[in-house]
Amino acid sequence: MLLQNANDLLFGKSTAFHLWSFLSGQSLFQTGLILWGNVISYQLTDVLRRLVSLDLVDQVKGFYNRSGATQSSGRVSRIWPARHLASEFERLSSFSPVVIRDKRTELVILRDENGKPVEYEDTDDTIAMRDVLRDYNQLLAQTFIDIPELDEGLIPLGGGQNLVIERHVHNHGVHRVFNRSDWKKGGRFYGGWWQSCPKAWRKRVFMDDLPTIEDDFSGLHIVMLYGWEGIDYWDAAEPSEDPYRIPVPSFLQSADQCRKYAKQLLLMAVNAETEKDAFAAFRKKRADEGDETGKRLKDVQLKVLLDALKAKHEPIAKYLGAGAGIDLMNQDSRITEDIIKHFIEAGRPILGIHDSYIVSLGDDQRLRAVVQEAFESVTGIHHIKLKREGIGYQEIMDTLKEDETEGQAKLSEAMHQASIHRTPGYQRRREDFYSYNPF
Template sequence: MTEPLEVYALVQREGRWWLPYGPEADAEALARVFNSDCSVVFLGPDGGSLAYDVTNEGEEVVRLEAALEAVAQEVIFDPQHSRPLNTAIWTEDPALLGLVQEIWDEHFATGEAEKQKGGKKPRRPYIEQLRVLVTDLYLAWQEDPLLCLGMPFSEGAWDSQSRYNPLGLSKHLVVLVKQLQAAGLVRVSAGSYAAPGAKGNRTGRIQASTELQKRFEALVVDGRAIQVVPSECIILKEGEGDYSRAVEYQDTDNTLCMRQVLTAYNDLLAQTFIDIPTLEQPWAVRQDNRGKDIRVAVGSRHQLVRRIFSRGSWEMNGRFYGPWWQGLNSKLRSQIFINDTPTVEIDFKAMHIQILAAQQGVELPPDPYELPPGQFPDTDPDEQRRLVKQLVLTALNAKDTRSACSAFREGLKAGHPGKHLKNTSLQKTINTFSEHIPALADNLCSDVGIRLMFTDSQIMERVITHSTLLGLPVLTIHDSAIIPYTHSKVLEETMKQAAVEVVGREIPLEAKALGLDHDSWKDDPVYVRLDYQTCRETERCEGYLTRLKEWENTTGREVVPFNIL
């Protein structure tokens, strides 16, 4: 074969195999490949490949089309674009129930009836397990047709009696998936495991096939009939990365108390309408580090908060995870409304190094990330500060310098010049920071980050507890919180007090916008604040107003904007 070599994965749409560029770009993409003197390898769905020396002659294109038509199964284009299978999703929607029954009758009824004649009955009947599977495939397809669901395929991963398995799904779910794949209704990408903590480790992925998507399109589904059943919100995990797994535990006074706090908080969020008024569709779009657009589903079904502990320890991690606003960048978060009220986000500045400084009884300089120029080539002071901050925080979470440097480069967006920086160059910047703040030097590249996460989670737990008692919904990120802009002073005081209770002193705060109750307004004429209020009152689009009305109809609650205290 001639060089260069180009590699493409294939996806199937409308019964044909295409390069994965989207329907409008297929012709352009094919033309670019077929009008170049290069060798092209098309990855087949079975892991094999179809290799061709491509020339400008149409004859080669015809030969390629014939080969592609012979491929039997569909493939998942991007297994990394995924979310976990929601094992707590349930529906009583007639349209979805009808589809589940159709699929059951077509592919399962006879064989499963024979299996279930004798022996122990499953905790959850198999047809109801199929209901969970089809419902979440439908929701994923609604969010983004290219989104896939992650699920373990090992039988040992499914325990119908587990505290994390509220609907009692069993290992038979894997059998159902394989039968759906054989029937051409789902696409499957096998999981991979190289070594503990390896970058390529991941669970299996599933996605609705073209045929199942067509059946979804024919449905008229009442979204109000799809609910998330109550599930465990205090989670203890062991292992690393995508192969970490939740483990069982015995409740203690501590876990009971944490669950009580989080249940009350989730109940308050469920009674609160949280959305973005500029979104016509119920999703926001952000870019990942590869520059790829990622949809983030917005709505009450995606705001359940869980507290997750790591490495089998109640003193590692413990942060609050799960709600959709954590998947947004700061610009999108600034557009969130809570009960139709604009919001303010307040950050703990340099939270982790402030915690370390408090624990060691030292004071930090005004800007701990400000180092002498030249730490990174061709960067202005603002960009250098951002990169220094990213490198230091990465080093706090890393076990050694090598992994810190690797993780730093991986965290940069595609095409960023920092991706080419050598370990020696990054090590010099780490050393410069250590000289800048000697008291923190021993904490860099020492795996201290996961314990700092536990400390910051204790602070946020106090913020959540106090705000919930006041009936004020705050949206936590990890080192910041969002609140209606009518109540920013309450949040500021709560965050200050929470830090004092946990680390013994206040941690500096930074608000990304002014609250209406901020003291600075006292010196301004009333019209200045009214102008600001008008500016923050973003125009509500039709999609947002429709979702607001649907939320009111579903919950039976009226959305009442917050007023200044």
């Protein structure tokens, strides 16, 4: 298997390994070394020793000193490429092969209460989940997923950070993670670079050189919680009902600001174990987004917002600040699995971002139908609301029938998007992909 930009992964600079792992051959499962979300076993240490013996890799051995019952010191082992190996990787730096995930890589991960991976015995369910993930990763591997406007394959994230969208094992394949040693906790799909992609850039994603659309659930977890109480939220609510609109308190400046804060706080409260945890998470999020007002809100002020939300959503108030999020994630992961299985069978690519899905513009009608079916099958709830980013083919056709002028405008916008300028870097990545793709 060829590792694209392998010099960045292991050889570009000195790479630190968990204490003892490289030198002693101790089980890397025990030491906790995890790469690409997967536990690495003895085979890696054998490879590294062989590379050292061939003078392809240089090393500085680590050590561990236990000087007392409570004090210890040490240094991790470090490796880096020998000069001639580094020059070979440099020579191959412009080569962009397709990366295929090794079938032996674990795709279904179970973690304990501390977030550490644990061993488990396979069941029919885990085998079935793994089979779906392997088929899905193969579908992703044979799909060119990129952004035409990016020349270097880097999305700026701010603060000098970039999101790499070049094809790697660790950013193009997908795995599932379950939590608290319980197959009913968590289970979401992780791994694709598109999950970390800012929304402003996601709408520019192309698949197989075609524009995409994204459908996003409106109030997904709120609707699910109502479902737990036997209520179909969008059926029971007024047609114009906004789940996040509450009276504006005196310490906020506008209805829009209040709605924004209420929405974020409600989602935090759904996932938090306690109200205080929700308040802390809210402030951190506002600080991360550079919001001076939001990050300075005190618990007593956020409590006013949360109490207003509880009053508005009285049937589900007991779930707020009670750690329901991990169970909701399990439920939405099953919805995503059903949707992905349909697209695998159809041989059509799809990207999941937990509560939204990206498909090529020609698959917009298929996506709406499959999302509806999967949501109803898992939750028992019929009514859903989806928000769309982009313009799909069926949407254009339906609009043309109802209003030709508006339909032509949508068609023109879609054609403009399809003909957007492809940077030289994008064209190179596209040519490399289709040249080296083995599927």
